[in-house]
Amino acid sequence: MSGLNDRILGLGLLVLAVAYGWVAQQWPEPFGGSEGLGPETFPTILSVVLVIGSLYLMVKPDADAQWPWGKTALELLVAVIVLVIYALLLEPLGFVISTTLVVGTLSWRMGASPGKAFLTGLISAVVVFGLFNYGLSLSLPAGLLEIN
Structure with a gap:
């Protein structure tokens, strides 16, 4: 059962990351049309980083975390x-x-x-x-x- 806490935390962070990224994609397009960078850019980058980190926690948990x-x-x-x-x-x-x-x-x-x-x-x-x-x-x- 080693690493169960990390896996549970990773799963929770994965759910948070997906929800955060989805909400970022729902923001309206800026006035004047589509641009390379918009209000959703930074939150999307954060959600991708959080997805990667949460998957790492789930796949490779710390066995002796205290x-x-x-x-x-x-x-x-x-x-x-x-x-x-x-x-x-x-x-x-x-x-x-x-x-x-x-x-x-x-x-x-x-x-x-x-x-x-x-x-x-x-x-x-x-x-x-x-x-x-x-x-x-x-x-x-x-x-x-x-x-x-």
């Missing part, structure tokens, strides 16, 4: 809570501010000094915002930084 306990389990719980808060704050605060906060917090929890952690968060947020908004023409929420 559930984390103690401090590691607490850190994982903190990470999940931070990511849930991130999802809730993304629209009102905007991508740059909320991403700076979440990447900074998670980097700090992984051992970086607070200054370096939040500088990494800010640089990451600005680079990704620029890539999506200007490189891929996929707008991310500006939130508090929106210029009216």
Whole structure:
């Protein structure tokens, strides 16, 4: 029965990946016709990567995987809570501010000094915002930084 947990997790992630990819394909075509890149491109890529990862978990599970306990389990719980808060704050605060906060917090929890952690968060947020908004023409929420 070794690897059963990984196989169950892989199956759950496979279902999630297929559902996520299917929903991404349901988005309406952008105004002006079909383009090479549209709003479904990035979610589709993510769903393909998740399908590959979930299939790997199902085919080649870790035989001696142990559930984390103690401090590691607490850190994982903190990470999940931070990511849930991130999802809730993304629209009102905007991508740059909320991403700076979440990447900074998670980097700090992984051992970086607070200054370096939040500088990494800010640089990451600005680079990704620029890539999506200007490189891929996929707008991310500006939130508090929106210029009216």
